[in-house]
Amino acid sequence: MSMNSRGNKSLYKPRQPDFEQKYCTQSYVVGEDDLLYGKILEIYQYKADKLEDTVTVLPDGCFEMVFYFFADHIESHLVIGQSEIEYVPIKECMSGFGIRFIPGWLGHVHNAPLTRTVDIRENLKYISCSEVFKDFDRFYREIVSTGSFERRIEACRSYFGTTERLEDSxxxxxxxxxxxxxxxxxxxxxxxxxxxxxxxxxxxxxxxxxxxxxxxxxxxxxxxxxxxxxxxxxxxxxxxxxxxxxxxxxxxxxxxxxxxxxxxxxxxxxxxxxxxxxxx
The missing domain is CATH 1.10.10.60 (Homeodomain-like)
Incomplete structure (x- = not known):
């Protein structure tokens, strides 16, 4: 592999049209000048009371870290996508926040590889974030303590932006x-x-x-x-x-x-x- 071939460049732009077309969805697509480029594709949040009961999810090869805000509790998971279309119910969740990782990057976090306890829900695989991400409690508190989309993006930059590639691994x-x-x-x-x-x-x-x-x-x-x-x-x-x-x-x-x-x-x-x- 030549050094030129080892670059970060990718124009991969997976689409989730059913989700994107909901007017209340907030989305930030990571640009080339961002610390998160090459690690995260998109950061988003939504309010479930203004969305339909289910969201159609097309296969895109990505992993997502999701936060589900229920009336009486909050859940956080790493969701492993599937190779076929799925219809994911969201009506029980009041609001959500998510981070879509670029395929292949997740191995650089602290507790990879993906040999963790998996919970199967609606044909999607869920792994507890605390099993995968180092010092996740601090990041969790930063996300759940604010409803500001901009502050959550900054928390992502602080947490993921400094993660270095593990060369020769x-x-x-x-x-x-x-x-x-x-x-x-x-x-x-x-x-x-x-x-x-x-x-x-x-x-x-x-x-x-x-x-x-x-x-x-x-x-x-x-x-x-x-x-x-x-x-x-x-x-x-x-x-x-x-x-x-x-x-x-x-x-x-x-x-x-x-x-x-x-x-x-x-x-x-x-x-x-x-x-x-x-x-x-």
Whole structure:
């Protein structure tokens, strides 16, 4: 791996349109000049009393730290995303705050890898934040003691912004592998990833299990799905056949099969649903 290939650059922009389209949602997408760039993709919060009972979550390969504010208590978890679309109920929670991490970065926190006690809820995997993050109690207090979105963002910068990469470690190898896949829009084979990293497919699968939460093949499929979805989302007049070819699908039929696997619906149906909701 050359030093030039080890950069932080990634234009990965996963979308969660059902969540994004709710007018009360506050969102901060991390920019290149931020201390959090390359670690966190987005920070957000919402009020559940103004949202629908469920939120549709598309697979994006990310982990999220979430805080759920109930009437009588507060919960915090690290949520492991799934490889298929999920419908997550939120009506029991009064409000929420979340941090969406870039795929592959989580291995650099104190108590990785991901071999913790997992709680399964609504097909999503939850891990207690205190089991994963060093000195989490201090960060927890900073988040729950204020309702200010800006102050919570600053707390994230203070807590995560100074975290250094662990060079020459399995966690850094996982981060570099994910960057490789993201920078190629999900159009890479496992064989190409092996040659880039200089390790066997067996070892690469092992570090993905421990630090990423998905196999290389599955993460690749999710990234390609999200890239194609993002480009159609921002330019809905595009031909689906052209989009399929541009993002490495063999043809539109191949793209259809991938969308059915990940989103349980054809591209045109998913796009139609998204854009119908945007105009309501």
């Amino acid at each position: 399995p966690s850094e190898l996982a981060r570099q592998a994910c960057l490789y896949l993201m920078n190629r829009n999900g159009n890479s084979s496992v064989g190409e990833l092996e040659r880039y990293l200089g390790y066997s497919s067996r070892y690469i699968r092992k570090i993905f299990d421990e630090y990423v939460g998905f196999s290389p093949k599955t993460l690749n499929e999710i990234i390609r799905f999200q890239y194609s979805f993002y480009h159609y989302y921002t330019n809905p007049g595009r031909s689906l056949s052209d989009l399929a070819c541009e993002f490495g699908y063999y043809d539109l039929s191949h793209m259809n099969r991938s969308y059915l696997k990940l989103a349980k619906q054809l591209p045109k149906h998913l796009y139609r649903k998204v854009f119908l909701e945007r105009t309501v």
